[in-house]
Amino acid sequence: MRISPHLKTLLIGSFWCGLLALPFMGVWNSIFLTAILLAGGIFLRAILSVGVYHKITSLIISKNLFVISNEVRNLKISPAGRNDRQGQLAIIGVILLLVVPLFLNNYYLDILTLALLYALLAVGLNVAVGLTGLLDLGYAGFYGIGAYTYALLSTRMGIPFWVGVPFGGIVAAFFGFLLGIITLRLRGDYLAIVTLGFVQIVYLVLNNWDTVTNGPNGILQIAQPTLGGFLLHQPIHFYYLALFFLAITVFIIYRLTQSQIGRALCAIREDSIAAEAMGIDTTRMKILAFSVGAGIAGIAGVFFAAKYTFVSPESFNFFESVRILTMVVLGGMGSLGGAILGAFLLTLLPEMLRGLELYRMLIFGATLVLMMIVRPQGLLGKKNAI
Amino acid sequence: MLLQQLVNGLTLGAVYALIALGYTMVYGILEMINFAHGEIYMIGSYLCIIFLGIFTALGLTESHLLLSLCLSAILSGITCAGYGLTMERIAYRPIRSAHRLSPLISALGVSIFLQNYVMLTQGSSDKVFPHLFSVQPIQAGNFPITSIQVSIISSSILLMAALNIFVQKTRLGMAMRAVAQDKMMASLCGIPIDKIIAVTFIIGSALAAIAGVMVSIYSGVTHFTIGYVAGIKAFTAAVLGGIGSIPGAMLGGILLGLTESLGAAYISSEFKDGFAFIILIFILIFRPTGLLGRRA
Numbered sequence: 001m002r003i004s005p006h007l008k009t010l011l012i013g014s015f016w017c018g019l020l021a022l023p024f025m026g027v028w029n030s031i032f033l034t035a036i037l038l039a040g041g042i043f044l045r046a047i048l049s050v051g052v053y054h055k056i057t058s059l060i061i062s063k064n065l066f067v068i069s070n071e072v073r074n075l076k077i078s079p080a081g082r083n084d085r086q087g088q089l090a091i092i093g094v095i096l097l098l099v100v101p102l103f104l105n106n107y108y109l110d111i112l113t114l115a116l117l118y119a120l121l122a123v124g125l126n127v128a129v130g131l132t133g134l135l136d137l138g139y140a141g142f143y144g145i146g147a148y149t150y151a152l153l154s155t156r157m158g159i160p161f162w163v164g165v166p167f168g169g170i171v172a173a174f175f176g177f178l179l180g181i182i183t184l185r186l187r188g189d190y191l192a193i194v195t196l197g198f199v200q201i202v203y204l205v206l207n208n209w210d211t212v213t214n215g216p217n218g219i220l221q222i223a224q225p226t227l228g229g230f231l232l233h234q235p236i237h238f239y240y241l242a243l244f245f246l247a248i249t250v251f252i253i254y255r256l257t258q259s260q261i262g263r264a265l266c267a268i269r270e271d272s273i274a275a276e277a278m279g280i281d282t283t284r285m286k287i288l289a290f291s292v293g294a295g296i297a298g299i300a301g302v303f304f305a306a307k308y309t310f311v312s313p314e315s316f317n318f319f320e321s322v323r324i325l326t327m328v329v330l331g332g333m334g335s336l337g338g339a340i341l342g343a344f345l346l347t348l349l350p351e352m353l354r355g356l357e358l359y360r361m362l363i364f365g366a367t368l369v370l371m372m373i374v375r376p377q378g379l380l381g382k383k384n385a386i
Numbered sequence: 387m388l389l390q391q392l393v394n395g396l397t398l399g400a401v402y403a404l405i406a407l408g409y410t411m412v413y414g415i416l417e418m419i420n421f422a423h424g425e426i427y428m429i430g431s432y433l434c435i436i437f438l439g440i441f442t443a444l445g446l447t448e449s450h451l452l453l454s455l456c457l458s459a460i461l462s463g464i465t466c467a468g469y470g471l472t473m474e475r476i477a478y479r480p481i482r483s484a485h486r487l488s489p490l491i492s493a494l495g496v497s498i499f500l501q502n503y504v505m506l507t508q509g510s511s512d513k514v515f516p517h518l519f520s521v522q523p524i525q526a527g528n529f530p531i532t533s534i535q536v537s538i539i540s541s542s543i544l545l546m547a548a549l550n551i552f553v554q555k556t557r558l559g560m561a562m563r564a565v566a567q568d569k570m571m572a573s574l575c576g577i578p579i580d581k582i583i584a585v586t587f588i589i590g591s592a593l594a595a596i597a598g599v600m601v602s603i604y605s606g607v608t609h610f611t612i613g614y615v616a617g618i619k620a621f622t623a624a625v626l627g628g629i630g631s632i633p634g635a636m637l638g639g640i641l642l643g644l645t646e647s648l649g650a651a652y653i654s655s656e657f658k659d660g661f662a663f664i665i666l667i668f669i670l671i672f673r674p675t676g677l678l679g680r681r682a
Contacts, residue, residue, distance in 0.1 A: 197663030362502040368495025
């Protein structure tokens, strides 16, 4: 009997993985794993060879062609055709976000608010990672700095929320600026490691500087925001507050991407040497992008502190950074809509798949790898975005 | 007190140096930070305990303690080499020519995956090393050092010397250096790039596994999160010595271990994990090529 090369690879691959897992999973579980890998591989292969896959892909491609031809037609008629279509989608999205919460109970409102908060963070991180190509792994550090800034200002000095917002943003942006000055002159890989160290240092400081941050116990009883003498305390208030912050941020970042600075940032991402040759002050631009991202994280942190009225170091560790980064990568680096989509997917999906809670991080990790191999530009990213 | 801290630092540094070698070798060849390298070290520390458990069940540990220790160390090294090889094949090889950010993110994914894989299969509590032997300090005059520390330091030195000879004298080592210098040119000369990169991952992972084994014997306990901090520290050691340079990684590891244990003793033990990052930031400001690194 002749074994096809695909089947052979599959057999070797599954047995190899089973063998590697043997010490960790025990005999029966690793046999089970091998069987699953084998069955999954054969299943995928069968789908591919039957031609279902080709049908699906051809369908998608023809649909895309249709869209493209429409776009070309629109281009002929009005150069702004494409923007119109995007604008329509955006308007529908905004209306949905405005109206839907009126019909939801508090549980769903809380989850949606969390999704909006993560969308805010993802949009901010996208400025550094997606637009400029700086891999910032310390984003949760800035988020934590913003949250603790407001927590301390509020509990020690009774400073109101609306003063805390710019304060939190500015303090976080200042730390971003400092870190940027140190590292951004160097090669990109070092930035990843230094930011990783930064989030760890922030965590250590928050956890150990008991006299100021109250250590692992965190800070309690942070003041909730008020609006013209009216205390915002219901979930729906926070939902609209988060939507308000997200809308303003998206507007500012959108204007930024359309400006000369935005184009300079993209040029740096694509080729920083070429960008420098074109007269772009790359170091200054990188520091700018980095600080803007950090500032947005700081504002998100202030919102977090005000919504939950409690902050502790555990909310701002490295894995929070990874979670936000996964959102940006999944949604599509460099794409505003992608960052928001990624944040919503990764906040809402785990809620729906409560049974898989334990496997969440495992799936996160595998998604990052798979995404880089199969579709490095993310769900909504442009082909040349990375 | 000072002597004691120096010895502790040296032991710690030897472990960092072994992990740092893997970072520096992979960086030298692929110009990529293999974030998941620390997880290989963590897996090594788990495997040692698991294999020792099997040997104890078989009754080998009671009759030949040293043999079963060595066997489980070797088996962990081999298994971890398998993990490293698989990691390279699945997560890094398909995107070798992609943008620089892609392999970094992919490596991060591998790291998270492996951590959670170990947590799910082995539980999230500490894994305790079986109590097999009592540790007596060897009294050499006034010099307090345990037999475990002696064996950790001496076996690290042996491994590093062996690696140096391998890279400098053998044909395979020469091929590795050629690939590190210029991949295109090396492949034109008939060097199989893919195989050399795979060998690099195998050696790096085996060394990290040995480091993990030594740590689980030394500290008597392991946990699925140890790879993350140890990985960053080892990377700091690699940068301190000059990334891409093998003697640099050794020097950097030892220096970092000494700084950390002296810093924890005389400055603050709570911020022990912070010293590595502060050192890293200072090197990056003042001497980004590291102590023994080539000028870029």
